Amino acid sequence: MICQDCRKAQATVFLKAAVNNKVTEMHLCAACALKRSERHAGEHEPHGLGPMGGFVKELLPSERKPLACGECGLKYAEFRESGRLGCPSCYRYFGAQLRELLTRIHGSCSYSGRRYRDNLSVLSERERGEKLEALRAALRAAVAREDFEAAARLRDAVKELDDGR
Amino acid sequence: MAGKLLSWFRDRINWAAAEGDWPDIVFSTRVRFARNVHGFPFPGRSSRQSQAELRRRALDAVKSSRLFPRSREAALETLSPLEKRFLVERRHISHNLAAAAGAQSVVIASDETLSAMINEEDHLRLQAILPGFSVEKCLELASAAESGLGELLPYAYGSEFGFLTACPTNTGTGMRVSCMVHLPALGRAGRLGPALESLSHLGVTARGMYGEGTYVLGDLYQISNSVCLGRSEEEFAESVRRVIRNLINFEIKAREDLLRPALRLKTEDAVHRARAVLSGARLLSYEEFMQNASLARMGLAMGLRLDLDMDTLNQMTIQAQPAHLSARAGKDLPPGRRDEARAEFVRSRLG
Numbered sequence: 379m380i381c382q383d384c385r386k387a388q389a390t391v392f393l394k395a396a397v398n399n400k401v402t403e404m405h406l407c408a409a410c411a412l413k414r415s416e417r418h419a420g421e422h423e424p425h426g427l428g429p430m431g432g433f434v435k436e437l438l439p440s441e442r443k444p445l446a447c448g449e450c451g452l453k454y455a456e457f458r459e460s461g462r463l464g465c466p467s468c469y470r471y472f473g474a475q476l477r478e479l480l481t482r483i484h485g486s487c488s489y490s491g492r493r494y495r496d497n498l499s500v501l502s503e504r505e506r507g508e509k510l511e512a513l514r515a516a517l518r519a520a521v522a523r524e525d526f527e528a529a530a531r532l533r534d535a536v537k538e539l540d541d542g543r
Numbered sequence: 544m545a546g547k548l549l550s551w552f553r554d555r556i557n558w559a560a561a562e563g564d565w566p567d568i569v570f571s572t573r574v575r576f577a578r579n580v581h582g583f584p585f586p587g588r589s590s591r592q593s594q595a596e597l598r599r600r601a602l603d604a605v606k607s608s609r610l611f612p613r614s615r616e617a618a619l620e621t622l623s624p625l626e627k628r629f630l631v632e633r634r635h636i637s638h639n640l641a642a643a644a645g646a647q648s649v650v651i652a653s654d655e656t657l658s659a660m661i662n663e664e665d666h667l668r669l670q671a672i673l674p675g676f677s678v679e680k681c682l683e684l685a686s687a688a689e690s691g692l693g694e695l696l697p698y699a700y701g702s703e704f705g706f707l708t709a710c711p712t713n714t715g716t717g718m719r720v721s722c723m724v725h726l727p728a729l730g731r732a733g734r735l736g737p738a739l740e741s742l743s744h745l746g747v748t749a750r751g752m753y754g755e756g757t758y759v760l761g762d763l764y765q766i767s768n769s770v771c772l773g774r775s776e777e778e779f780a781e782s783v784r785r786v787i788r789n790l791i792n793f794e795i796k797a798r799e800d801l802l803r804p805a806l807r808l809k810t811e812d813a814v815h816r817a818r819a820v821l822s823g824a825r826l827l828s829y830e831e832f833m834q835n836a837s838l839a840r841m842g843l844a845m846g847l848r849l850d851l852d853m854d855t856l857n858q859m860t861i862q863a864q865p866a867h868l869s870a871r872a873g874k875d876l877p878p879g880r881r882d883e884a885r886a887e888f889v890r891s892r893l894g
Contacts, residue, residue: 379712379748379769389769390743391750405748408740450584462664464588466579466699466707469714479711480704485746486773489705491716494698 379483380437381407435459437482439475447471470507510539548626549870551615556633556861557654561853563675567844568791570723570763570857572677573634574685574780575670577708577717581697585709586645586662594646594662601661602648604695610688611652611659619647625875628866634672636660657688664709665717667692674857676791678720678784682776685718705772715772720783724790727762727841728797738793746770746779747786761833761860766790798845814842818849822893827886832863855892863888 379389387407404411435458445454448471452464457472469476480487513536520529558571579585583597598618605611619627619640627641635658636649648661660668669692671685699707705715713719729735739749748769751759766786768779801810817838820831836856843853861867868884869876876884 388743390739390748408736408743411736450588452588460587461711462587462709463585463707463711465584466581466701469701469704469707476704476711476714480714480772483712484715484770484772486770487704489701489703489715489772490774491705491718491776493702494693494700494706 379405381405381410383407383410385436435461437479439478441475445472445475506539510536513539548615548617548622549629552629552633552655552870554858554862556858557656558634558672558674559857559861560674561857563673563677565676565791566674567840567853568725568794569676569787570725570860571672571674572681573670573672573719573721573723574678574681575668575719576685576689577665577706577713577719578667578669578689578693578696579699579707579709580666581699583666585664586643586666587664587709589645589662591645597666598646598648598661600696601659601667601692602650604692605650605659608688608691608695610691611650611657613653614650615653616648616650619643619649625866625869629870632861632864632866635670637663637668639663657684659688659692665713667696676722676787678722678780678787682720682780686776713771716776716779718771718776718779719767720780721765721767722783722787723763723765724787724794725761725763725837725840726790726794727837728801729790729794730759730762732797732800734793734797738790742786742789745782745786747783760830762837763833798841802845810845811842811847814838814845814847814849818842818851821889824886824889826882827863827889828882829864829885832885832889833860836860851893859889859892 381387381389382405384407387409389405390408391404391406391411438458440458441454446452447464447468449467450464452468454472454475457463457468463469463472477487513532517529517532517536520526520532561567563569563572580597580600583589583593586594586597589597602616605614605616617626617630619636622630627636630636630649631638631641633655635651635655637660640647640649640660640663643662646662649658650661651658656671656673658670658672660670669685669688671681671688673681673684701707706717708714708717726735729738746769747766750765750767751763766783768783771779800806817835820827820835821839824831836859839849839851840853840856842849843851843856862871863885865876865878865881868881868888871888872884
């Protein structure tokens, strides 16, 4: 994470300041943290502490055309403002932008932690989308050749994958 | 209702004991996992009804998992402001959870080392907290809860990004490992900045709690992993562990410096004066308490005889907070009365 004051150095200090019963969070590099603490010593209220949302906004790529999550309806512009996603499917709808953002935050956008459940939910949203598309194509083909038994089976498979999202 | 929750808690706080590895420098260790349940929008974008449904399912899972035996569960909307502040001070809930107005709950295991927040920024925040420098044990404890609940609730997960969270800073492992370290000598020697700088490439952040003065409250810093995607849980935990080991070495050196002949008398003077304030003050703000307790704590670690033990000091660090004092008094103390009550409480503990 980058220092929110100088926007150059790596942020190593995460400060929580309690001012007038309001807690403010700051991500700073060591040098800027020191500057702030010196400033802070002399006055009652530190200035210019924006919420985290503004911080994420500057890291997020802007959208080329208006984007929204097809599941929860969160607009990309709202996400840029708040820094909070609306639902797990946002990761699919804002995938490209998130890949960039996650790389800037974490230095990586590919998961290498423990694996969870070897079933449908293990599929990445991209894999799930591709699989869904393939099933739908097979369904259309089955309907076209009037193979209704296969079509019913495929329709159920589509539904299961779609619901499991 | 009000007294009921507070009376469930014992006076003694297990995770604040002077136990575990390096108790004279590492106050406590915490591991938390952020998890969401598949098929529900994140709490910030959920209707109250959907939050309530999620809460019901999460509490069912907690119950049938048997991971929280003899636990206490509380719906936040049934709690008084004092009870909420008490839970925040006790580190079982966040300010965010206390301030939320939906269907929030907290579950706390009877020994208080494991707790779960429901409908905070994410559906679930699972936390394990232990005294001293205990990253491995803490990770084990939190992981057991995480995987146990994961068998009963379908977590929002994808193989590309890992566990999906409301805030992208938690995406991936959703894991935060943190140690609360007591660094009075480094801070006084002005070497904290450089020490933290030298650790910056290791992917950790330090946070302190500012009071109104120049020093971070009680010289306590929380060191945690700054990122949680791209490496394994064990690797992130190891980087925090490595940084803490380094900070321990730096702090020990700085403490040794304070005991060199040129500084020894000054150091001992500061420590004994701090001890005298604790046992003599008739009015004691939390900030002043923390500043003096910090020096006394360092003095104990240096082997100075203060007629006081570290466990008592650690416990008081939590117990001398405003809501804890009010709970002890059996009523919500107004700010003007707290400093007096705190001074009385501290004196009674020091005998």
